[in-house]
Amino acid sequence: xxxLVQTSTDDGxxxxxxxxxxxxDIILFEGTGFDINRIMLIRFLAVLALLVVFWLGTRNxxxxxxxxxxxxxxxxxxxxxxxxxxxxxxxxxxxxxxxLTTMFFMVFTMNITGIIPFLNIAGTSVIGVxxxxxxxxxxxxxxxxxxxxxxxxxxxxxxxTGVPWPVYIIVTxxxxxxxxxxxxVTLTLRLLMNMVVGHLLLVLFFAATQFFVVTxxxxxxxxxxxxxxxxxxxxxxxxxxxxxQAYVFTLLTAVYIxxxxxxxx
Amino acid sequence: xxxxxVAAAEEGATQNPLIPATxxxxxxxxxxxxxxxxxxxxxxxxxxxxxxxxxxxxxxxIAKADEAQRQAEAALEQYTAQLAEARQEAGRIREAARExxxxxxxxxxxxxxxxxxxxTAGAQAQIEAERQAALVSLRSDVGTLAIDLAGNVIGExxxxxxxxxxxxxxxxxxxxxxxxxxx
Numbered sequence: 001x002x003x004l005v006q007t008s009t010d011d012g013x014x015x016x017x018x019x020x021x022x023x024x025d026i027i028l029f030e031g032t033g034f035d036i037n038r039i040m041l042i043r044f045l046a047v048l049a050l051l052v053v054f055w056l057g058t059r060n061x062x063x064x065x066x067x068x069x070x071x072x073x074x075x076x077x078x079x080x081x082x083x084x085x086x087x088x089x090x091x092x093x094x095x096x097x098x099x100l101t102t103m104f105f106m107v108f109t110m111n112i113t114g115i116i117p118f119l120n121i122a123g124t125s126v127i128g129v130x131x132x133x134x135x136x137x138x139x140x141x142x143x144x145x146x147x148x149x150x151x152x153x154x155x156x157x158x159x160x161t162g163v164p165w166p167v168y169i170i171v172t173x174x175x176x177x178x179x180x181x182x183x184x185v186t187l188t189l190r191l192l193m194n195m196v197v198g199h200l201l202l203v204l205f206f207a208a209t210q211f212f213v214v215t216x217x218x219x220x221x222x223x224x225x226x227x228x229x230x231x232x233x234x235x236x237x238x239x240x241x242x243x244x245q246a247y248v249f250t251l252l253t254a255v256y257i258x259x260x261x262x263x264x265x
Numbered sequence: 266x267x268x269x270x271v272a273a274a275e276e277g278a279t280q281n282p283l284i285p286a287t288x289x290x291x292x293x294x295x296x297x298x299x300x301x302x303x304x305x306x307x308x309x310x311x312x313x314x315x316x317x318x319x320x321x322x323x324x325x326x327i328a329k330a331d332e333a334q335r336q337a338e339a340a341l342e343q344y345t346a347q348l349a350e351a352r353q354e355a356g357r358i359r360e361a362a363r364e365x366x367x368x369x370x371x372x373x374x375x376x377x378x379x380x381x382x383x384x385t386a387g388a389q390a391q392i393e394a395e396r397q398a399a400l401v402s403l404r405s406d407v408g409t410l411a412i413d414l415a416g417n418v419i420g421e422x423x424x425x426x427x428x429x430x431x432x433x434x435x436x437x438x439x440x441x442x443x444x445x446x447x448x
Binding site: 062097101129131192 | 280282283284285286287288289290291292293294296297299300301303304305307308309311312314315318319322
């Protein structure tokens, strides 16, 4: 990461991390719509890693699994059993399993690059991935509802049962906004902001460490130790966040699908 | 934290992080598409196949175990039946042996009694025979003795006298007769 050098320059003042962290220079295809910068490369790397790991893990599947296969099975079963089948049941769970599995592993892998040395930034910390996935989630749950029964879907979404009809004047717009506007927006922003803030925090701690130890030195070095310790702690925390955000994103998508195909709320 | 964000934004943010760039969307979609196809067409079917095979294998093993248990139970039943039969057989044999023993004892006893009776009869016959012999010899001895005695008394030899012999014989016969009469 060259940002450590950038953020604490030799002029003796501290420079915090900037939002431009997330918009590094374009390396290839500038201005074509297929521009590639460092974060795009990290995303490609994440995709490649997933392809390789899962290809190796399922290349030669045995009924009695090897250690590596058990690990892969555990990961796949986590999405299959704990998210898809738990919320959607066996039949619908199987239908939407590819999307949910892809979402979970894509989000997790692109999150975890945030703490991998030399990558140091999450592939999900730029709005593209969260937005695209949120839109896919949005389209998927609307598709699920429409396919099952359009009438029921709209009724359940906009006119919840057990409410006297005049209340619909207030409830229906609220339900519309919450279901069809808030859902994709919160999905996008929750993931994006978690990753952006996580990255900024880590940069802040490590830049401060560099500033205290290298730029100021002397009596400030112990302070650098403190910020380093914080940086380390938050690195561990980021692992949890990476997993949790992937889980939350996938779980919410499953919940939205479940609500869309439900008979009655 | 907020301060840092604000400071960061002030320092030279020329880009709004909430407005996606075209390439960002394009590459995100490409990544998702690749992974979706990969998981959908390759990984999940493989996983499904493996899970089905595994459950089939487990069910097969359960069926096999059931079969083995059934066989074991049948064998146990058979052994139990055989054991009971053997016990019955042993009881029967014991009973028969007891009967046989009893019979043998009875036979031996009756044989012994027959033998004893035979021995007793033989002994009695012998005794009778010896008594007869003794009687006969006694009679002749008593005759001779009496004649000798009488001879000595009268001072004459009466031994070859037929008359004397006849007298003795008569006397003895009378003796015998009186003996019989007293009996």
